[in-house]
Every structure is written in C-alpha cells, then in structure tokens.
Amino acid sequence: xxxxxxxxxxxxxxxxxxxxELPLILLVYACYSAGRLLARGDTxxxxxxxxxxxxxxxxxxINAEHPLNRLFTREAWLGVPADFWYASLHYLVTPAVxxxxxxxxxxHYRTARTWLxxxxxxxxxxxxxLPTCPPRLLSAGHGFVDTMAQYSxxxxxxxxxxAPKGLGGMTNQYAAMPSLHxxxxxxxxxxxxxxxxxxxxxxAGIAYPLLTTIxxxxxxxxxxLDAVAGAFVMGVGLLLAPYVMRRADVLxxxxxxxxxxxxASGSPIVSAGCQTSAxxxxxxxxxxxxxxxxxxxxSSTDAGExxxxxxx
Numbered sequence: 592x593x594x595x596x597x598x599x600x601x602x603x604x605x606x607x608x609x610x611x612e613l614p615l616i617l618l619v620y621a622c623y624s625a626g627r628l629l630a631r632g633d634t635x636x637x638x639x640x641x642x643x644x645x646x647x648x649x650x651x652x653i654n655a656e657h658p659l660n661r662l663f664t665r666e667a668w669l670g671v672p673a674d675f676w677y678a679s680l681h682y683l684v685t686p687a688v689x690x691x692x693x694x695x696x697x698x699h700y701r702t703a704r705t706w707l708x709x710x711x712x713x714x715x716x717x718x719x720x721l722p723t724c725p726p727r728l729l730s731a732g733h734g735f736v737d738t739m740a741q742y743s744x745x746x747x748x749x750x751x752x753x754a755p756k757g758l759g760g761m762t763n764q765y766a767a768m769p770s771l772h773x774x775x776x777x778x779x780x781x782x783x784x785x786x787x788x789x790x791x792x793x794x795a796g797i798a799y800p801l802l803t804t805i806x807x808x809x810x811x812x813x814x815x816l817d818a819v820a821g822a823f824v825m826g827v828g829l830l831l832a833p834y835v836m837r838r839a840d841v842l843x844x845x846x847x848x849x850x851x852x853x854x855a856s857g858s859p860i861v862s863a864g865c866q867t868s869a870x871x872x873x874x875x876x877x878x879x880x881x882x883x884x885x886x887x888x889x890s891s892t893d894a895g896e897x898x899x900x901x902x903x
Contacts, residue, residue: 637765641724659809664736673806688779710828714771723768727811735811769820770813776803
C-alpha cells in the first residue's frame with residue numbers, strides 16, 4: 592500500500608536549525624565587514640561624492656542634517672545618547688529581532704532573514720561603487736561637527752570612528768551610501784509591526800527606524816539621502832527575496848548534503864518512493880525476506896507484524 596503523507600511532515604522537513612543558521616548569518620556579517628573596506632583608499636572620490644550629495648540636498652532644501660547636528664553638538668544630553676545609539680544598537684537590536692523571529696515566529700523567519708541578507712549584499716555594492724565621505728569628515732567650513740569625537744570621553748569609541756578606541760583605522764569611514772543603519776532599523780521596524788503581538792511592540796516598530804534616521808543625521812554620520820538610499824535598498828531586497836529563496840531551494844535539492852543539514856531530508860526510515868508496512872524498519876524489507884522462490888508455507892511473520900495468519 593503506498594505510503595501516505597502525514598499532515599505536518601512538510602513543515603518538519605523545512606524546519607531550519609540554529610546550527611546552520613548561525614554560520615550563515617556570521618558569514619554574511621563577515622562579508623559585510625570586509626566589503627566596507629574595499630573602497631577605503633579612494634578618499635578624493637569619496638569627498639567629491641559627499642559634496643555632491645550635500646549640494647543636491649541644499650538645492651532641494653532637504654539638508655536636515657545641518658540643524659540636527661547643531662542641536663546634538665550644543666545639547667550633550669541629546670548628543671551623548673545619540674552616539675551610544677549609533678555605536679551599538681544596530682549590533683544589538685537586529686540580532687535580537689532575528690532570534691525572536693527564529694524562536695517565536697518560525698513560519699516567517701526564513702523570508703525575513705533572506706530579505707535582510709539580500710538587502711545587506713545590495714548595500715555592499717553601494718559601498719564599493721559609491722564611496723562617500725560622511726558629513727563629519729568634511730572640512731569645518733561645511734558646518735558639521737563630529738559628535739562621536741566631541742563626546743568620545745563618554746563612550747568606548749575613539750575620536751576617529753564609532754569603532755572601539757584604537758580600532759578606527761580598521762574601518763572604512765567612507766561606507767556611508769546607503770545607510771544600512773537606517774536600512775536594518777527599517778527591517779526591524781517592519782518585523783515588529785507585522786509580527787509583534789502587543790501595542791508596545793508595534794510602537795517600537797515605528798519609533799526605532801524614525802529615531803535611527805534622526806540619530807545618523809544628528810551625529811553627522813550620514814546625509815538625509817543616505818537614509819533614503821538605505822530604505823530604497825531594503826525595498827529592492829524585499830522584492831528580490833522570493834527569487835533568492837527559490838534559487839536556494841533549487842540548490843538545496845541538487846545538493847543532498849545541504850538538504851540534510853537544513854533538516855529537509857525527510858524521514859530517516861523511509862526513502863522517497865519506497866513502500867513499507869507496519870513494523871518494517873528497512874525499505875523493501877518484505878521483498879528481501881520473501882524471495883521469488885518462497886513457498887506457500889512461508890511464515891506469516893515474513894509479511895510483517897500485524898499481518899493475518901495464513902488459513903489452514
């Protein structure tokens with residue numbers, strides 16, 4: 592009798608495992624960190640790009656980073672928390688939301704994770720093709736103050752960047768376009784709004800990306816158009832995520848070892864296409880034990896446990 596599919600088996604076959612997810616996420620983050628360093632030597636081009644963005648914003652009257660930076664520079668009670676926000680939260684909130692989805696919203700996790708990773712890789716392309724000098728690194732005549740440097744005595748970062756003191760030279764400070772601080776915070780906000788079960792979670796989903804956008808401009812780490820580009824990158828990643836997942840499914844089907852690692856290998860007892868009956872632990876067990884030359888007096892146990900005894 593052909594084996595019937597047990598309800599829920601398909602969901603079990605595609606269940607993701609933390610021991611495969613964690614290396615994947617670490618790999619993407621390593622690519623993100625390495626990709627930020629690719630264009631670090633093109634200082635002149637980065638400054639030109641930054642000045643061009645600033646000029647466009649002035650023409651359009653959307654250079655909101657100027658008044659925000661003056662406010663954060665003048666008011667330490669705003670500037671210091673903003674620097675802590677910029678230096679830490681995208682490293683804390685984004686993984687926390689990923690873990691929450693993995694543990695509590697597993698049916699949505701894979702789509703959300705693929706969206707985030709696809710958008711991150713698109714952002715790396717932007718860092719490489721368009722190195723951009725952030726406002727804080729422009730000459731003083733442009734009216735920006737580096738709040739990270741101004742308030743460096745309050746935190747672990749140095750005067751050169753948001754990296755820990757002494758490690759500023761290991762970062763690419765011209766990886767400003769697009770702003771993945773804004774992009775990742777937007778992703779977190781959408782996840783909290785869609786899948787949060789309380790009003791507080793949904794309120795956080797709105798507040799987090801909005802406040803992050805204000806912070807990246809007020810600390811002079813990004814232009815307003817960097818923030819817009821970060822949101823645009825997330826939109827493109829959202830559109831491409833279904834295609835990326837389909838391609839991953841095709842690859843998984845072609846590589847059985849990858850399918851087993853991801854928990855998509857199916858039953859460990861029954862192989863695809865085999866038929867078994869109750870009590871059989873090995874596919875084709877009945878055929879191997881009841882050969883072509885078996886006589887009519889063969890033991891009824893050869894037909895498997897639970898089979899009716901032969902009539903006498």
